[in-house]
Amino acid sequence: MMAHKRNIIIITVLLVIGAVAWALAAGQTVDQRGVLAGSVMANGLTVPGATAREGDILVYVQTITGPAAAVRATVDGTVREVLVKPGDKVKTGDILVRIEPFKR
Numbered sequence: 013m014m015a016h017k018r019n020i021i022i023i024t025v026l027l028v029i030g031a032v033a034w035a036l037a038a039g040q041t042v043d044q045r046g047v048l049a050g051s052v053m054a055n056g057l058t059v060p061g062a063t064a065r066e067g068d069i070l071v072y073v074q075t076i077t078g079p080a081a082a083v084r085a086t087v088d089g090t091v092r093e094v095l096v097k098p099g100d101k102v103k104t105g106d107i108l109v110r111i112e113p114f115k116r
Contacts, residue, residue, distance in 0.1 A: 041092050044109040046082045046102050050075040054098035058109060062091045070094075070109045073102060082108065089113040 050073030058070040064085040071094075073082040082102065093110040096102060 041110040041112050042087050042089070043107045044070060044083045044086060044111060046071065046073070046104055046106045046108050047084075048073055048075060048080055048082045049103045050080070050082065050101070052082075052096045052098055052100045052102060052108075053079060055079070057096075057098060058091050058094060060091055060094055064089055064091055064111055071096065071102075085109075085111060087111055087113045 053072040053074055056069060056072040058064065058068075064070060065088050066085050068085045069081040069083070070085055070091070071081075071083040072079050089111040091109060092112045094108070095110070096106075096108050102108060
């Protein structure tokens with residue numbers, strides 16, 4: 013019976029440590045917000061795992077005047093999430109991409 017309680021305590025401690033580690037890792041990405049509204053284009057859409065340099069275009073949108081850069085990287089790093097897909101309608105200020113900055 014005592015071994016059972018000990019196992020439950022060990023599992024609980026490991027789950028708490030895992031949750032804390034996940035929360036710390038999740039806070040290390042930088043949101044890349046759109047500066048234009050439009051429909052996301054497949055051409056030029058970045059992918060998770062890609063390397064991004066500050067100023068790189070990550071997402072193009074189709075606007076009434078034609079294709080335009082909706083998001084440029086604000087940091088050097090690795091693209092961790094692309095929150096849009098071709099055809100999605102986006103607004104100015106929407107979070108479209110998340111980048112994990114390179115360690116300095």
